[in-house]
């Protein structure tokens with residue numbers, strides 16, 4: 001039984017997945033009232049794909065065996081749509097069994113005869129039990145119960161929400177890495193979302209790619225935060241490098257993420273939902289992340305770009321990408337990106353990334369073959385974060401950076417790498433001061449006075465002592481590794497190799 005379904009941008013549901021689908025329906029069909037079966041058929045056509053293989057069926061009219069091209073649900077939609085094609089009755093010819101038609105992929109809304117209440121939009125209308133092909137979150141109610149109330153009694157959808165749910169698999173952004181699948185939906189009012197689809201995703205979307213349909217990402221991996229940050233940096237870069245994309249794309253992105261400093265007009269409210277799971281027989285959801293502070297993230301990005309520009313980096317966006325790309329470790333042939341994910345998590349949440357940076361430089365960079373300092377500009381960028389997000393006093397930060405630099409350089413000269421590890425391993429203020437004392441005697445260094453005053457609450461210059469220790473360890477180790485790399489380069493053996 002078919003129903004009339006109204007497509008427009010004036011009745012949002014508030015659910016990010018369904019709203020994304022409503023916008024997709026609008027982009028595919030335009031505003032108006034449509035027959036639900038027609039919409040279902042057209043969406044299905046978009047979601048099935050020729051597999052490149054052939055098979056045979058027995059044509060009962062012609063009484064002959066006919067070859068056909070096999071189709072299946074498009075990857076990775078096939079993780080969510082598990083409805084098999086119907087191939088009619090089977091016949092046996094010369095001992096072989098054949099279907100009597102090529103499989104027909106049709107989805108059925110199976111709407112109730114009596115009206116019920118839709119769990120998404122609340123209207124009273126014929127409803128259907130939500131299935132994964134309409135709504136990817138019908139997976140694990142115990143884990144993701146917050147996404148749909150009333151999950152205990154099953155989740156009901158009206159025809160419009162069910163169709164929008166299916167259309168969501170056309171309008172989403174996704175990225176695959178091995179068996180991991182990440183997908184992304186930006187959620188705002190429907191008019192803003194429609195603009196984002198039309199002016200940003202349609203021109204930038206990679207179609208027909210096995211790895212995903214997102215705009216080109218500077219980096220991605222198995223984890224949700226690193227890949228989300230990669231996506232945001234990609235979009236942000238089109239605001240600062242408008243020549244890389246159509247003019248309207250850049251303008252649209254700027255109007256979404258940039259707070260207008262002239263009019264101070266508040267930008268649209270916008271949230272990014274990022275979902276990660278493992279692909280297999282079906283999708284197994286692992287995490288859902290909601291990122292709301294997109295304007296603040298863009299502001300931070302602008303400050304990073306300004307800082308790098310002042311440091312004469314020719315292309316700040318590219319340098320920012322390079323900086324994040326370095327946070328990986330090689331394990332045999334495999335690249336482990338866990339460090340990048342942790343650092344990206346801290347940044348997306350405006351939390352403290354420095355403990356991860358410290359572990360990375362000591363356990364990955366210093367132990368690498370050859371040991372390498374951080375990519376140029378890394379500390380400049382993270383110092384901006386330190387001041388802007390963690391509220392560190394600029395003067396004190398400079399004192400720490402200056403002392404750390406000298407400490408690392410001198411430690412290299414005296415072959416005292418162990419001292420830097422002792423610094424990094426200090427667990428209490430007393431241990432921290434013991435290491436500084438050692439540096440004073442063994443390396444004949446003068447400790448800046450600002451470091452020596454420990455205040456109430458184990459703070460140094462208003463900063464928790466452990467952050468001071470972490471920063472100093474990072475600055476010192478980086479300077480040690482830089483000095484080390486310089487000496488390696490100047491040594492006669494490496495010259496010979498070149």
Ligand SMILES: [Zn+2]
Nearest residue numbers: 118121158161
């Ligand atoms: Zn509904």
